[in-house]
Each structure stands twice: as structure tokens, then as C-alpha cells.
Amino acid sequence: MTENTGVNRLSSVIAGSTIMIALSILPIINFINLFFCSGIIIGGFFGVLSLNRQMRRAGTIMTYKDGVLTGIISGFLAAVTVSGINIISLVYSSVNPISEAMQVFGNYLKNMPPEMLNQLKQLENDFNTQGYSVTLILFTFLSNILIFPLFGAAGGLLATSIILRNKSSLPPES
């Protein structure tokens, strides 16, 4: 991924995904993702800033495609890594996350419809019998694969839009 121009896109993708992963798994600072995935947006944003710095040094001009792809690929890489870390910690942890969640949201559960409660109890039983829930692991993975590239692309697009805001390279089409 290193071009003749000296631009290493992979390093920008890794920089972006490292920020996303750090802001998603490190305790306390991972709260940032609870504000509409700000951690993922910031990762995509800084991945593109890193790419832009390299491209400026190499004398090439960044395009929207570069920015969006950096955000998407950073998000995809981070999603796979974060899902892997989550799955490993779920399998090796003795804590049942569903039981924990049910304790935290105790009052709310009283108002929950019985069908939803049954669904949660099913997931809780999966953890008690197998130590993990295939449904939850699959759903977590699929959610991450959708959310990380989506918000990563938003961060990348935002950074590119700011970098190129005074350069309207393409005329609007009718």
C-alpha cells in the first residue's frame, strides 16, 4: 500500500483503527463512544488527517475517495479487532453480562413486556450453560461490522470535507 509517491495508506488506516480500538476498549475513555460513537468518528477523522499530512509531503492532492476509504477500512479493521477482543473476554470471563445488565436495569425490567424478558432469560441461560451465547456473539459482530465502518466513514468524510472545503474539484451535476 506504499505508493511511488511515498504515501503509505496502510499506516494511515492503522493509525485510524488504533485510535478507534483504543477509544472502544480502554476503560473509562471508552465512554466517549456513548456519544453517538464519537470515538469511531475521531478515529476516522485522524486517520484521514494522517493521510493528508503524508500526501501534502509527497506533493499529491487528496480526494474524497481517499478520505472515505480510509475511514471505512479503519472502521472495518477496528470492528474485527474489537469484536475479537470482546468475544475472547466473553468466553474467558466468569461474569454473565446478561445477568449483570438485568441487575443494572432492574427497575426498567419490571415494565418490560414478558416476551422481551423471556428473550433476555434465554440469552442468560446460554451463558450459564455454555459460557457464551452464539446469538449475542454473532449479533455483536454484525453490529460492529456495520457501525464501525459507517461512523468511520463519517469521520473520514468530515475530515476530507474540512480539508477540501475551499477546493470544489468537481462541478455539480444537474
Add this chain to the structure above:
Amino acid sequence: MNKKIYLIFLSVSFVWTLLIYMAPVLSTAGSFLATISDFIYIFYSKTCHQIDERSFHLIGAKVAVCSRCSSVYSGFLLSVVLYPFVKGINSLKMPPLWFLIAASVFMVLDVFLDIGGIFSNTFISRAITGGIIGFILPFYLIPGTMNFANEIYNKYTGNK
């Protein structure tokens, strides 16, 4: 081309926001729909703390994200709907950067002044600061998405 991109952008924003408000409605509908609602809550838990006391409620159940996030996404959708009337669908010009910075500063202040115990934020302050940034973002993201799509389109059709 720009119209198609805008419609895709609008559809994604609409579905994303609709699911937030459908979660409590589906949860009361029972059986299979309640299971879907359950998965909607789990899906959005990746993006929001979903604390009950900090969330808007619909027919007795909380919506899928907190009041700040639901304001961000609702403001975002409103802005996407209004975009063609405010800027015109073919406009690729972005507003000055300080609009985005000011909106971000308002929201960050609302969060950190509360954490620091200097000012207790409320449903109204969270909804307003979230709504403002949600409303501002499409004015940067829609032109960016259109530029991106135009670049891809021009590359594959050979237009310069």
C-alpha cells in the same frame, strides 16, 4: 446523480432514526416484534449508554438511545429533509468551519460542565446541544458524500 445520492442519504438517516423510535413501540407489540425490539436495543447499545433516566419515553418505554443521541439523530434527519430547500440539492458548498466548531463546543461544554459538577445538564440542555450538532452535520456530510460519489462515478465513466 446528486438527487440519487441525496435520496440514499435521506433513506439511511430515516431508517436509522425510525428504528430508534420504533424500539419502544415494537416492545409493547409482543411476540416476534418484541424480539426485534430487543435486538434494536442491543444494536443501539453500541452507540449509546441508554440510561433510562436520561432517555425520552414513548408509550411507557424508553426510546433506543438517550435524549442527547435521539436529539442528534432527529436533528440530523430534520436537517437532511430541509437540505434541498435551504441549500439546493446540487450545492456542494459547505458552511464556514466555525459553525461546526461552535456546535461541538456547546455539546462538549454541556457534557464536561456536568461531569465537573459546575452545571447540571437537563433534558432540555442535552436535547438542544445534541439537536444543534445533529442539525449542523449534514451541511458538511451531504456535500462530501456527493463529491465522493461524483469522484467514483467520474472515475468509472471516464469523465474528467
